[in-house]
Amino acid sequence: xxxxxxxxxxxxxxxxxxxxxxxxxxxxxxxxxxxxxxxxxxxxxxxxxxxxxxxxxxxxxxxxxxxxxxxxxxxxxxxxxxxxxxxxxxxxxxxxxxxxxxxxxxxxxxxxxxxxxxxxxxxxxxxxxxxxxxxxxxxxxxxxxxxxxxxxxxxxxxxxxxxxxxxxxxxxxxxxxxxxxxxxxxxxxxxxxxxxxxxxxxxxxxxxxxxxxxxxxxxxxxxxxxxxxxxxxxxxxxxxxxxxxxxxxxxxxxxxxxxxxxxxxxxxxxxxxxxxxxxxxxxxxxxxxxxxxxxxxxxxxxxxxxxxxxxxxxxxxx
Amino acid sequence: xxxxxxxxxxxxxxxxxxxxxxxxxxxxxxxxxxxxxxxxxxxxxxxxxxxxxxxxxxxxxxxxxxxxxxxxxxxxxxxxxxxxxxxxxxxxxxxxxxxxxxxxxxxxxxxxxxxxxxxxxxxxxxxxxxxxxxxxxxxxxxxxxxxxxxxxxxxxxxxxxxxxxxxxxxxxxxxxxxxxxxxxxxxxxxxxxxxxxxxxxxxxxxxxxxxxxxxxxxxxxx
Numbered sequence: 322x323x324x325x326x327x328x329x330x331x332x333x334x335x336x337x338x339x340x341x342x343x344x345x346x347x348x349x350x351x352x353x354x355x356x357x358x359x360x361x362x363x364x365x366x367x368x369x370x371x372x373x374x375x376x377x378x379x380x381x382x383x384x385x386x387x388x389x390x391x392x393x394x395x396x397x398x399x400x401x402x403x404x405x406x407x408x409x410x411x412x413x414x415x416x417x418x419x420x421x422x423x424x425x426x427x428x429x430x431x432x433x434x435x436x437x438x439x440x441x442x443x444x445x446x447x448x449x450x451x452x453x454x455x456x457x458x459x460x461x462x463x464x465x466x467x468x469x470x471x472x473x474x475x476x477x478x479x480x481x482x483x484x485x486x487x488x489x490x491x492x493x494x495x496x497x498x499x500x501x502x503x504x505x506x507x508x509x510x511x512x513x514x515x516x517x518x519x520x521x522x523x524x525x526x527x528x529x530x531x532x533x534x535x536x537x538x539x540x541x542x543x544x545x546x547x548x549x550x551x552x553x554x555x556x557x558x559x560x561x562x563x564x565x566x567x568x569x570x571x572x573x574x575x576x577x578x579x580x581x582x583x584x585x586x587x588x589x590x591x592x593x594x595x596x597x598x599x600x601x602x603x604x605x606x607x608x609x610x611x612x613x614x615x616x617x618x619x620x621x622x623x624x625x626x627x628x629x630x631x632x633x634x635x636x637x638x639x
Numbered sequence: 640x641x642x643x644x645x646x647x648x649x650x651x652x653x654x655x656x657x658x659x660x661x662x663x664x665x666x667x668x669x670x671x672x673x674x675x676x677x678x679x680x681x682x683x684x685x686x687x688x689x690x691x692x693x694x695x696x697x698x699x700x701x702x703x704x705x706x707x708x709x710x711x712x713x714x715x716x717x718x719x720x721x722x723x724x725x726x727x728x729x730x731x732x733x734x735x736x737x738x739x740x741x742x743x744x745x746x747x748x749x750x751x752x753x754x755x756x757x758x759x760x761x762x763x764x765x766x767x768x769x770x771x772x773x774x775x776x777x778x779x780x781x782x783x784x785x786x787x788x789x790x791x792x793x794x795x796x797x798x799x800x801x802x803x804x805x806x807x808x809x810x811x812x813x814x815x816x817x818x819x820x821x822x823x824x825x826x827x828x829x830x831x832x833x834x835x836x837x838x839x840x841x842x843x844x845x846x847x848x849x850x851x852x853x854x855x856x857x858x859x860x861x
Contacts, residue, residue, distance in 0.1 A: 497649070498655075498656025501656075501657075502660065620739065620740045620743055621663075621739075624746070628747065631754065632656050632659070635772060635773075
């Protein structure tokens with residue numbers, strides 16, 4: 322009986338992230354539009370877009386190989402699994418032992434690898450440019466991400482997100498400069514990985530500097546719907562991870578009662594929506610940087626990770 | 640396992656660490672106005688750190704030092720520099736000697752060095768170790784800023800951050816006489832005047848604030 326309950330809770334989390342992801346994109350777009358004094362589409366517009374795309378026919382280039390056809394499914398599956406592993410409303414779910422940050426980074430890398438291959442597959446110029454840029458950004462973002470992960474795991478003595486969140490909630494961590502640096506670094510990595518504004522502009526196809534949109538330019542119909550949903554899930558994943566590590570309060574602890582679970586379920590979308598609004602605010606206040614500046618941006622994130630680890634070493638020995 | 644320590648320590652730690660972070664931001668910046676704004680931020684964090692130490696140690700002279708830092712370093716000096724840059728019309732000068740990535744790497748190494756050099760203190764007084772290693776890191780990062788800039792304004796900013804690091808060290812050390820704080824603050828002011836004259840002179844002679852023009856100068860016509 323208990324096992325069924327655990328499986329249900331985990332299954333609910335999988336569906337929760339899937340349901341919340343397009344809404345998050347909708348909220349970010351809506352807040353951005355309002356900040357620019359436009360009305361903007363409804364927050365539910367991404368759902369309608371996805372349904373419309375899913376109904377449309379798929380157009381595939383003549384020289385596309387099987388790789389091009391399976392990539393959307395692989396990308397979606399890998400990112401969905403990663404997003405469903407990050408604790409959202411409760412800690413200690415049945416699969417939380419596998420919610421290791423390094424596993425999540427690995428799943429994201431898998432998705433990116435296939436997406437890059439598919440971008441090169443058709444052989445168009447845009448796909449090639451987008452792919453090479455994506456790989457450049459990834460090769461810089463991943464070390465920074467791992468450095469931050471190491472800092473957090475040094476602090477919490479675990480690389481499992483569930484244990485890190487549990488540590489942050491229960492132990493008196495206090496104000497730590499390392500946590501602040503790790504937060505800043507993780508936000509920078511998240512911006513770069515999701516192709517948000519200072520690094521890449523998700524709203525346009527008309528820019529020569531586009532990265533992610535250039536890579537998926539050849540996709541249409543349900544394939545495009547899957548890839549769009551996957552990128553929405555990826556943004557949700559990063560926000561959930563930030564929320565889970567740095568603002569874990571309100572999440573239900575292991576084996577908590579139904580009331581605590583309910584609080585967690587209500588609080589999670591609220592936190593994610595607040596994160597989305599903050600992202601929108603950031604996006605309208607900064608200008609997109611040149612592609613060559615991204616190197617410095619991500620180096621800074623790596624530096625923050627290193628510095629956080631170093632300062633942690635200093636403060637730990639006291 | 641890290642031990643839970645008091646809020647007093649946490650805040651001091653965060654402010655000192657914040658200064659190190661702002662030093663890194665200074666290292667990263669290549670626009671002059673941004674540099675000036677960040678040096679003001681640097682001094683502001685210093686003011687907070689001094690104020691917090693004053694409250695912790697219940698030392699009136701540190702309040703005075705904090706006030707001096709706020710008035711001179713966070714307000715007056717950035718304002719003067721800002722005006723100078725605008726008057727000389729060098730807002731858009733962007734000059735670094737080595738790339739940002741390399742500089743960052745050096746910076747990280749220097750912070751590591753600062754921590755290791757102060758390691759003998761760790762056994763005696765961990766708190767002192769932590770304070771002094773952060774202060775030393777800020778000082779060394781300031782020196783790094785000075786050597787990686789070609790622009791005289793950038794070098795002045797580096798000097799000012801070295802100065803801020805010294806103030807931080809003075810605040811952490813218990814029983815440092817106020818005279819030393821005062822003389823450090825005063826030396827910064829004197830330096831500002833000297834730098835101001837230096838800047839306007841090299842600009843008048845060479846039409847640029849790139850100090851490399853000084854290397855080529857042989858005493859005759861530039």
